[in-house]
Amino acid sequence: MYDLIIIGAGPAGLSAAVTAYEAGLEKILLIERDSELGGILNQCIHNGFGLHLFKEELTGPEFAGRFIEKLRDTNVEVMSDTMVLDISEDHTVSLVNSSGYQHIKGKAIILAMGCRERTRGAIAIPGSRGSGVYTAGTAQRYMNMDGYLVGKRIVILGSGDIGLIMARRMTLEGAKVLACVEINPYSSGLQRNIKQCLEDFDIPLYLSHTITDIRGYPRVNQVVVSKVDEKFRPIARSEMVFDCDTVLLSIGLIPENELSKSAGIVLDPRTKGPRVWENMETSVDGIFACGNVVQVHDLADNVAAEAKKAALAAARYVQQNRQQDGELELKTAGNVTYTVPQHIHLPLSEKLVEVSFRTNRVFGKCAVVVADREGNAVCRYSREYITPGELQKISIPAKLLEDKEEYLTVKVVEEQK
Amino acid sequence: MYDVIIIGGGIVGSATAYYLSQYDLKLVMLEAFNDVANGTTKANSAVIHAGYDPKPGSLMAKYNVEGSRLTRELAKKLDFPYVNDGSLVLAFSEAEVETLKELYQRGLANGVEDMKLLNYEETKAIEPAISDNVHGALYAGTSAVVSPWEYCLALAETAVRNGMELKLNNEVTAIRKNEDETFTVTTVKGEYQGRYIINAAGIYADKVHEMIGEKEFTITPVRGQYFLLDKSQFTKAHHTLFQCPSERGKGVAVTPTVHGNLLVGPDATRVDDEDLNTTADILAYVKETAALSVQGIDYRENIRNFSGLRARSDRGDFIIEESRSVPNFFNLAGMASPALSSAAAIGLTAKDWVLSKQAYPKKEHYVDSRRKIRFKKLTDEEKNELIKKDPAYGRIICRCETITEGEIRETFRGPIPPQSIDAVKRRTNAGMGRCQGGFCGERVANILKQELGLDYTEILQDREGTVILEKKAKEDYENV
Incomplete structure (x- = not known):
């Protein structure tokens, strides 16, 4: 044992x-x-x-x-x-x-x-089914562990961090990264990676775009990229065609x-x-x-x-x-998609409870508010900027929670100008 | 000089090979691609139909019912995955309930056993996820699902083990008749001389026939697109769920697979040549149509889309006959559904045709069995015993499907060693799971590299040309 x-x-x-x-x-x-x-x-x-x-x-x-x-x-x-x-x-x-x-x-x-x-199947990208489509992490393994490049002319779908890192890595190894295509109106990667891996190498980032067709057999030779509307539906006649031999997926x-x-x-x-x-x-x-x-x-x-x-x-x-018998559930409201943890034991053994969460949209000047069952604010944290691409953290002092019951709600509110 | 040349290593060619290899004759199979089961055989609904669908009196009716019975026996003998899940044809209106009754009568005429007409409640009781608009169903207890490529491999491997020569990467380019009535078949790799030809060239069967004969039939590829969903969706269907044939076509099926996934599809679209693309509009249609049968399929759990082709003939039926213009040339063409279900019976007929031409004796020593190690299915003791014998069975390469290095290495000692990452997948299931080779692909590539003595840049995903790695790092590029 x-x-x-x-x-x-x-x-x-x-x-x-x-x-x-x-x-x-x-x-x-x-x-x-x-x-x-x-x-x-x-x-x-x-x-x-x-x-x-x-x-x-x-x-x-x-x-x-x-x-x-x-x-x-x-x-x-x-x-x-x-x-x-x-x-x-x-x-x-x-x-x-x-x-x-x-x-x-x-x-x-x-x-x-x-x-x-996540793989091509998860988002059902249509098109031809030859070789040349890889997840960014797989391409990274071939690159850094085996010493081989998966292709020479690359289009990256998704702006997750591994994709961004691979954009830089492939470029440094002599490949040409033609575009990074992100379906959301914001990047899903870290700001520092957008700067250091795309902007510094003049790789265009197409926000609100996605790949709508993959062409070529036995190997990819083209992809079609379309602009999407606010419901992520491709917009007709917005197509751009890239001649490429590789698609890297960094889609979550x-x-x-x-x-x-x-x-x-x-x-x-x-x-x-x-x-x-x-x-x-x-x-x-x-x-x-x-x-x-x-x-x-x-x-x-x-x-x-x-x-x-x-x-x-x-x-x-x-x-x-x-010896803890009390508990609080952490609920979410508004644009907060989840929290970790989802439950808190009472009484707490630590002085602070760390809570991490993500939002489903970008916020400018705003506040993260933790409210109790009655809807009264327990604590409030000002933030200059929140993006879905970056995990958010707050630390709640344990003594503020001593008398709380049932649940707390975490939400983000826009700050009054 | 060969006695029989089989053109095409799909399920029909391989079934023929299996039966012919039991006889004392010199047999060769010419396959255009780098593996058997690499065309229509690997991309279809994987269903062994009960046989109520084809019109009584058609070749399809005859071969389906007989083939379905033979498949069950072969699965046991040659060890490929087969699950007798039973099927339901769902009716969405009272008019369609009438269609079910017709299908039931057809089934009786075709000799299908174990059928029942069910009302909504009876259907719901055995298939809880069906949608509320179901009015009734035709149950067929003999319907089953298989792994089509493993079925094909089992047949072809057994034929090779019993002396058949398999020539991969041998696309046929010309056929001529010699003065002594034998044939010479020219491929991209060489020439093969033989007495009898079996044409099992799938969607190319008409073109192969016309290399020497007159135009007797036309094959049109009819494409179907699919979703393959994660094991999390497996319980959405306990039976293979069909829809009534109607003006919409044959409908979209929802079926469990032998590997524990859920398969949804296909549509039916005529295409030119070998168009295996998937398209956004058709995939949306497949989803919508499947929702008539079962609700609540979570397509975020989709792990793969693919297309398959049906080799549909202009006669609307199988073509199983000696060429009308070329004696000693046997056509197995128009192999659309239910060809997978019928393959074994068709192979038997092709074998009988050869024997009717020349009475070859049966082989004295024939290996008519095949066993595969499936680590995941073994007991704890068996696992330990295997690992003690060969530690490679203790190393998991594919974590989604729990496939060991030992199982993968073993395929290279088999009768038809794999030549690509997908060929390993077809033999072992490595890469079939939810991460789709994201984790094991590179590891399998490494094993291929060692076993076949290749450079990384020569490793193929599947067919010729599907290279996965372009260049070694630090080599300069030109003209990118």
Whole structure:
């Protein structure tokens, strides 16, 4: 019996393992399906990692390396090249690797499986069906792990961060990125990536546009890009044709929760991740979740921070019994699409409750308001700018919540001019 | 010199190959693409129809019912996925209920067993997700779903294991008759001499026939488009759900697949040549029409769209006969639905035709079985035993479908080694799942590279030309 089993050794799993060890857990097992630890960080050879956590600019592998170094001095057991096939509600983990198929148990479990990319099928892009269409992450893996370019003339659909990073990367390797096409009227990536990966290389970004046809067989040779109206319907006669051999898709990420489902964990249809408490515990007692398996983050630093929270809570769960019987639900209103956590235990063990959320539109000067059941504002946070492409965070002082009941509502209101 | 040359490695050519390879004769199959099951066979509804649909007395009626029975037996013997899910034809009006009665009578005339007419309540009881506008249904218990490409591979692999030569990438360009009454078939790769020709060239069957014979029939490709949905949508249909044939056409089917997904489609659109594009308007039509049968299909869970072609003949029926202008040349043409259901019976007939020409003896040693390792389906003990023998079975390559490196490596030692990423998918299911190879594609490419001794830039997604990687990094580009 392990104290803690962590599934996935990307930024979430690595950070959780280090934190849980430092918090005094004795028997920790970290499981990774790849042969190396680090997860997707290993193919993210660009810099920009670690600014918040380590106060310096690191590449993805370096960021992972910081945690891997720390793990060396611990007794955390690492199983790489190992795939978890099932988790049950009683904390039994079924896994397979080249030494066999086995079932093991943990007092606590942390889910850190990350996410996967949405594919062409998810948005049913019509057209020819030869080669030349890839998710941005797949192209990144071929580029950075294998040293091969997927194509020479590229159109990118979606302005997610991986697509933006790949626009720069492919350009630096000599390919021509013709356009980045985004169906929304705003970019879904970080502002800094729009600047550093598109603008600095004169790559046009077409907002409110989408790909309406892919042509060419056996390999893509053209795409048709159309402007869309406010309901995302293509506008006739707005077509532009690009001669290209490659389409990269950066159209969103989906938390990977097949294992969570097998454990009977309740998922939030909005995040597609587990519903969690303020300490990252899921609906199943003693199973915690963190990182992109819960909600898609913009920064690995935030993933690591969320994992730390989960690991501390898991350690507390193993070391002592919880004495919290009150609870508050976090609801959303207006343009807030979801919050993480979705529930808060009362009384709180921490002084602050961190809440992250996203909106479905851009706001200028505005305020994030947390209201109680009666509709009275509990706290209010001014913001200069909010965009759906960037994960928002607020920290609510625990003492403001002591006498609250049933639920809180999080919303964004425009500030009066 | 070959006794029999089969042109085309789809389901019909492969079924013929399977039966002929039981006889002591020299057999070769010429396939234009780099794998069998690479045309119409790989893109259709994957349904083994019960046989109430074709007009009594037609070849389609005859071969469908017999073929459906043979498919069930072959699935057991040759180990390919087959699920007897049963089908329902749904009626959306009282007039359509009358059509169901006609279909029922046709079924009886065609010799279909286990049919029942159901009212709305009875239908709802066995298929809870059907829409409220259903008035009744025709249930057919013998209807089934298969993995069409695995079915085809099972047949072709067994034929190869029993001595058939398979020539991939051999598109036929000319056929001539020699003085001694034998044929010489010219392909892009070489020449093959044989006594008898079986033409199973799918949508090209008319063109292949006309390389030597007169115009006896015309094949028109009729395209159908599909949605393949994630396993999360599997429970939306427990049976294969058809709609009544009407002026709208044959309607759109909603069916579970043997792999645990949900398949929605097809439309029917005449196209020129091999047009496998998908189009926004037709996909919207397919969705709308399917909603008549089942409501609440979540198309955000779509994992793939594809098109398939029906090889429809101008005779409105299968063409299963010796060419009228070329003796010793047998046409298996017009292989539109229910060709997949009928393939085994058609193959048997083609075999009988060859034997009627020349009484080849049966082989003494014939391997008439095939077993595939499906790691996911094994017990814990079996899994461990396998991993102990070969640790590659402990490494999962495709996480969505739980496919191991061992299963993938094994296909390269098989009778028809894969030549592309999709060929690996057809043999193992790696890449079939919700991430569509996003995770395993690169890993499969690496295995292909090692096993076939290729450079990355030679790795194919599917057919010739579908290269996935253009250039090694740091090599300079010119003229981009």
